[in-house]
Amino acid sequence: MRWGIVGFGWVARDYMAPGIVAAGGTVTAVADPSPASRARAEQLGIAAFETTEAMLASGLCDLVYIATPNDAHLAPVRACAAAGIPMLCEKPIAASLEQGEAMAAAVVDGPLYGTAFDQRHHPAHRRIAEGVADDAIGRPVAIRILYACWVDPDWTPDGGAHDNWRADPIRAGGGAVIDLALHGLDLAERLLGEPLVDLSIALQCRIHAYAVDDGGMLGARSASGVLFQSHVAYNCAENLPRRRLEVLGERGLLIATDTMGQTAGGTLVQQCGSTGVQTPLAFDTATSPFAAQAAAFMAAARGGPHDFSMPRDLALMRLFDRAYQEARSCL
Numbered sequence: 225m226r227w228g229i230v231g232f233g234w235v236a237r238d239y240m241a242p243g244i245v246a247a248g249g250t251v252t253a254v255a256d257p258s259p260a261s262r263a264r265a266e267q268l269g270i271a272a273f274e275t276t277e278a279m280l281a282s283g284l285c286d287l288v289y290i291a292t293p294n295d296a297h298l299a300p301v302r303a304c305a306a307a308g309i310p311m312l313c314e315k316p317i318a319a320s321l322e323q324g325e326a327m328a329a330a331v332v333d334g335p336l337y338g339t340a341f342d343q344r345h346h347p348a349h350r351r352i353a354e355g356v357a358d359d360a361i362g363r364p365v366a367i368r369i370l371y372a373c374w375v376d377p378d379w380t381p382d383g384g385a386h387d388n389w390r391a392d393p394i395r396a397g398g399g400a401v402i403d404l405a406l407h408g409l410d411l412a413e414r415l416l417g418e419p420l421v422d423l424s425i426a427l428q429c430r431i432h433a434y435a436v437d438d439g440g441m442l443g444a445r446s447a448s449g450v451l452f453q454s455h456v457a458y459n460c461a462e463n464l465p466r467r468r469l470e471v472l473g474e475r476g477l478l479i480a481t482d483t484m485g486q487t488a489g490g491t492l493v494q495q496c497g498s499t500g501v502q503t504p505l506a507f508d509t510a511t512s513p514f515a516a517q518a519a520a521f522m523a524a525a526r527g528g529p530h531d532f533s534m535p536r537d538l539a540l541m542r543l544f545d546r547a548y549q550e551a552r553s554c555l
Contacts, residue, residue: 225522227554228253228285228309230276231299232261235314239486241291243514249287249522255300257277276454280307282352283352287312287525289340291397295319296401298528301337302330308524310336312517316406317537321545325501328538336506338521341410345516347508348483348492352471353415355505360494361473363418366451368470370410371484372460375400377434391434391458399436400546401427404456407484409442409470410539412452414531420444420452423552431459440551472498472549479503488512 227244229236232254241251254265256274262272274278280288282302290300290313297318304311311331317324317339321547331337343349356364379388390394390403405425413419423444427437439457446452460466467490469480476497483490492505 225249225286225525226252226284226307227447227518228255228279228288229288230255230279230288231258231296231314232256232258232265232272233291233487235486236289237264239512239514240291240518243512243516244289246512246515248521249375249518249520253279253282253284261280262493270520276303277499280304280309285309287521290406291340292316293319293389293392294397295323295395296329298330302328304332304485305334307509308335308523310338312338312340312521312532314340315396315410316402316544317541319451320403324538324541328534330505331534332373336521338530339410339534339537340409340484340517340523341482341537342513342517343375343407343411344414344531345520346483346513347488347511347516348480348490349411349513350382350516351467351492351507352469352478352480353417355474355478356415356471356492357417360476361471361478362475364450364471364473366453366470366472367412367415368468369411369454369456369484370466370468371404371408372439372455372457373404373468374460374462375458376432376439386524391432391436393435395447396436399434399438400456400458401437401442402427402544403438403458405440405442405454406544408454408456409444410453412444412446413468413536413540416446416448416450418447419536419539420446423547424545427555428459429552429555437552442547447471448550451550462478486512486514488515 265272344549444452
């Protein structure tokens, strides 16, 4: 299937585009207002356009991946909906709940929409979901996530072609928490098969001198009472342990290390609650979460069963926004 990409920044170029190819698709078009980004696309043999509308009018796209700054999701979503083109939009849905509500209204009777929560597609996380569903560790008790990195005020992802909009309160809608925490929240709902409730967030502006949070701690519980905790940060040195997922059950523990993130691989073990013995669990270590996500979206666009859902994602955004706005008022 032929993909168009709106917003050809480093994530789209270095992760999603290769993921699309690995999944059997082709990137045929790019829309980006940046001349440098369009030039990079053309160097790769991809048709480049300044606007989403021009890209869609070219007839080169069966699907569209939207990877603009968060506050620029709405317009391309509306354009794709009007053109009847299925779209996969980066998380968070938008920089604000108001924009997210408008996006939901645009796709309610339109083509397939998916939010790019790539972590729910990581092969290790799929394996964990299977283990939980198969009662491998007994009744789930808690999910604990560490997902952190280093993003200072001068950080640039691709040699200066794009600035660090993730530290811009308008374009991003916040800082480390809105960028990183929603991955874990969505993943927890995927692993448990039920929504989270009673979310609370504590923010910090501790290390970096910019106008958004550089870290946060989240706590919640699931509808059936499973506890959730997540620490996300832009102020964690990248050489330190910073990517870990644990699912605690009454009879054991599932531990994924270095799976939260953009690349393939990592490790997954199951620890017995009675003996303490750790057993490595096999999973596909060659497929990245982006490739798995692209494959899932193409299958959904062909009419296959899927779990892409704007109503679910909007419900999560509403839950997050209430807690996030309250946390920001306490800074």
